[in-house]
Amino acid sequence: MSDTSAERRPAGELEASVLAALWAADGPRTALQVQQGLPMPLARTTVATILARLHEKGAVVRQRAGRGYAYSPAQDAHGLTARRMHHELDKDSDREVVLARFVSQLSPDDERVLRELLEAGDQ
Amino acid sequence: MIVLLVVPLLVPFAAPLLAGRLAGARHPVAALWSLTLAAVVLAVSTLVALGGLLLPGVLRLPVAAELGELVHPLAVGPEALLYPATLFSAAALAGWVWATWRSLVRQWRLYRRARSAADGRQAAGDLSIVDDVRPDAYALPGRPGRIVVTSGMLRCLTPQEHAALFAHERAHLSGRHHLFLAAAELCARCHPGLRPLRGAIALAAERAADEAAALATGDRRLTARAIGRAALAARMAPDTRPAFLPSATTGPVPQRVSALLRRPAGRRRLVPALAVLLLLCAGISSGTAAAGALVLHRGVEVAQGEWRAGR
Numbered sequence: 001m002s003d004t005s006a007e008r009r010p011a012g013e014l015e016a017s018v019l020a021a022l023w024a025a026d027g028p029r030t031a032l033q034v035q036q037g038l039p040m041p042l043a044r045t046t047v048a049t050i051l052a053r054l055h056e057k058g059a060v061v062r063q064r065a066g067r068g069y070a071y072s073p074a075q076d077a078h079g080l081t082a083r084r085m086h087h088e089l090d091k092d093s094d095r096e097v098v099l100a101r102f103v104s105q106l107s108p109d110d111e112r113v114l115r116e117l118l119e120a121g122d123q
Numbered sequence: 124m125i126v127l128l129v130v131p132l133l134v135p136f137a138a139p140l141l142a143g144r145l146a147g148a149r150h151p152v153a154a155l156w157s158l159t160l161a162a163v164v165l166a167v168s169t170l171v172a173l174g175g176l177l178l179p180g181v182l183r184l185p186v187a188a189e190l191g192e193l194v195h196p197l198a199v200g201p202e203a204l205l206y207p208a209t210l211f212s213a214a215a216l217a218g219w220v221w222a223t224w225r226s227l228v229r230q231w232r233l234y235r236r237a238r239s240a241a242d243g244r245q246a247a248g249d250l251s252i253v254d255d256v257r258p259d260a261y262a263l264p265g266r267p268g269r270i271v272v273t274s275g276m277l278r279c280l281t282p283q284e285h286a287a288l289f290a291h292e293r294a295h296l297s298g299r300h301h302l303f304l305a306a307a308e309l310c311a312r313c314h315p316g317l318r319p320l321r322g323a324i325a326l327a328a329e330r331a332a333d334e335a336a337a338l339a340t341g342d343r344r345l346t347a348r349a350i351g352r353a354a355l356a357a358r359m360a361p362d363t364r365p366a367f368l369p370s371a372t373t374g375p376v377p378q379r380v381s382a383l384l385r386r387p388a389g390r391r392r393l394v395p396a397l398a399v400l401l402l403l404c405a406g407i408s409s410g411t412a413a414a415g416a417l418v419l420h421r422g423v424e425v426a427q428g429e430w431r432a433g434r
Contacts, residue, residue: 012248013289016270019247020285024277039283039340059247073274075254099237100295100304100328102260102276102288103354104375111358113377117384118351 028070127415128175131168134408135316142323145397151330157398164405166310168412173212180209199422258356268296279356284349294335300328347383
């Protein structure tokens with residue numbers, strides 16, 4: 001039942017989650033390992049299909065691992081240029097004006113309050 | 124007339140008093156709309172008032188009087204205030220045009236740069252990943268809208284927290300929050316009193332996206348933790364940006380986290396009341412600006428000889 005609700009999400013969202021999981025992982029991951037780490041319940045075959053699609057696009061690289069493949073994120077050739085551009089953007093403290101940033105800079109006071117909030121929230 | 128046109132220049136100084144409370148409120152979408160609407164109305168009223176204050180002085184110039192087909196000198200308001208008002212509004216409008224133009228050019232350039240950093244990259248759905256240790260994430264509007272996330276950000280969050288982060292950024296894109304932020308930026312250039320509204324609007328947009336993420340993941344605490352941990356990781360990352368000016372009040376991130384951890388509670392009446400007050404400010408401002416413009420128009424018609432003065 002819950003399988004279908006996760007699989008009804010747009011294909012792009014699932015691809016994004018799978019690629020994010022690979023980037024966050026320490027090393028190559030098989031379809032089964034990726035599936036177990038994902039927050040949404042997906043069939044292993046669905047994850048394998050998504051990984052194959054990402055591989056076709058060149059977003060991930062794979063190597064043989066037993067009877068299947070282990071996948072890791074592709075460090076693409078554009079990576080360096082993109083990183084440099086990102087660094088340029090970073091120097092601009094003003095950029096949140098158009099680009100809504102996930103988190104803004106913390107003051108020392110903010111940091112203290114935030115740690116207290118998170119500790120209280122975990123209890 | 125002068126008095127009527129001065130009111131829209133003074134009202135925006137009162138707006139931030141109401142805005143700060145409203146931005147952190149429990150209905151961030153409503154807060155976002157009312158804050159932005161109020162900011163736009165107050166900004167437009169400011170410009171109308173400045174234009175109205177500029178006009179009488181300009182119409183004293185022979186060339187302008189001829190162009191305006193004035194047969195009498197335009198008589199509106201006390202004579203002693205005419206030139207100071209004209210000079211003040213001319214300087215303010217010139218400053219506004221310059222600042223706005225610079226801001227537009229700068230924002231556009233930043234946007235193009237961010238866009239080219241995200242385009243041509245390996246895409247997985249709407250996600251672009253930049254391989255960078257510093258944790259950062261933002262929504263990049265456009266067609267199609269994209270989520271840009273650094274690998275550093277992905278590594279400091281769990282897969283569950285990734286889901287909250289993506290839902291947050293998707294809410295920015297689907298809610299077209301960049302338009303609200305751009306409006307806030309333009310309004311802040313119109314009047315110094317509107318500058319604090321920019322921060323309030325940005326906070327309301329973040330809160331709206333946070334609530335959408337909490338709804339999508341079905342877990343307020345998870346969303347709060349994702350935001351909190353991302354902010355702390357960004358702070359500790361090497362080569363971090365120079366710290367902001369130290370602020371006495373609590374910054375936006377702790378406010379967002381505590382709003383998510385707080386159970387939906389009472390005090391809901393406060394929000395509509397504040398929103399109504401803020402929009403009332405905007406109403407006063409636009410009303411006096413419109414009245415001033417009407418009086419001015421009538422004055423011009425009198426000066427054109429279409430009306431007899433005093434009738």
